[in-house]
Amino acid sequence: MIDALIITLRETLEASLIISFLLIFSKVQGLSFKWLIYALIVGLIIAFVFAQQMPEISELGDGIGQEVLQSGILFCIAMTLLIIQFFIAIRENNNLSINSLLKASQPNNNQTSSSHPNFNQYSDNAFSYYYGLAISTAISLEGAEIMIYMHSQLQISENTAPSITGGFLGLGIGISMAVIFYYLLTQIIPKYGVLFSRIFIILISAAMLSQSLTFLMQAGLIESDLPYWNSNWIVSETSFIGQILYSLVGYESTPTFSQVVLYISTIILAFISPLIHAKYNSRLSTDA
Numbered sequence: 001m002i003d004a005l006i007i008t009l010r011e012t013l014e015a016s017l018i019i020s021f022l023l024i025f026s027k028v029q030g031l032s033f034k035w036l037i038y039a040l041i042v043g044l045i046i047a048f049v050f051a052q053q054m055p056e057i058s059e060l061g062d063g064i065g066q067e068v069l070q071s072g073i074l075f076c077i078a079m080t081l082l083i084i085q086f087f088i089a090i091r092e093n094n095n096l097s098i099n100s101l102l103k104a105s106q107p108n109n110n111q112t113s114s115s116h117p118n119f120n121q122y123s124d125n126a127f128s129y130y131y132g133l134a135i136s137t138a139i140s141l142e143g144a145e146i147m148i149y150m151h152s153q154l155q156i157s158e159n160t161a162p163s164i165t166g167g168f169l170g171l172g173i174g175i176s177m178a179v180i181f182y183y184l185l186t187q188i189i190p191k192y193g194v195l196f197s198r199i200f201i202i203l204i205s206a207a208m209l210s211q212s213l214t215f216l217m218q219a220g221l222i223e224s225d226l227p228y229w230n231s232n233w234i235v236s237e238t239s240f241i242g243q244i245l246y247s248l249v250g251y252e253s254t255p256t257f258s259q260v261v262l263y264i265s266t267i268i269l270a271f272i273s274p275l276i277h278a279k280y281n282s283r284l285s286t287d288a
Helices: 002-029 034-063 065-105 124-154 157-188 190-218 240-249 257-287
Strands: none
Touching: 002 034, 002 065, 002 124, 002 157, 002 190, 002 240, 034 065, 034 124, 065 124, 065 190, 065 257, 124 157, 157 190, 190 240, 190 257
């Protein structure tokens, strides 16, 4: 039961947290949550297809098909999330700049920033498609892994009850934690909801890129490194806390040097890119 709980929690929590943070972005933008329904349906259908076809997929490319597929999906999810947070950051910077400009130039005017012709330069409706793409892709990967694991466990009669119990517990804990994060960032500290959501999205994306690299190493397409450190003595990656940290910040107890470099580089680039964009736009405005 413990194994089923931990595995289901790991897969559920990561996808649930991504949904939670994207819902926060959607709420701030005033978007409908309909995109989530479509994304869940599409994601579950693709997950079922993946789970059914995984034996055949695994045989592709001399037995590395599954690793290559998982690496590609993780890369797509990570890049989609990084693009989303980049444009969210730009949107927030634009809103702040426009509000400051309006207050300075029209202090006694009741005109709001939403009436500015350039307000929300990036169409909010377009975000729904990006949100849906990220969620459906994440659900397809995490859902397929849960389905494959549960199917293998249910083939053993004595594992049926413990696996089902552990699976539902892991599913419930993962979804509950995501709901708590959503409530915390929208009700308790709404002022910093977008900021903290961006931070976690960046960390999750960096972790996914690191995982993508790991699968390519396992497939033999990239030369594997020795572990750069081993922190199992502090927090075991397979423990309950380790799985939570894995979902939140991409914790790995034995990362390679390449993974560490990729993880840190992704975080740095994700944070400085919106700042560079804002500075570039500011310079263009000054020159104009």
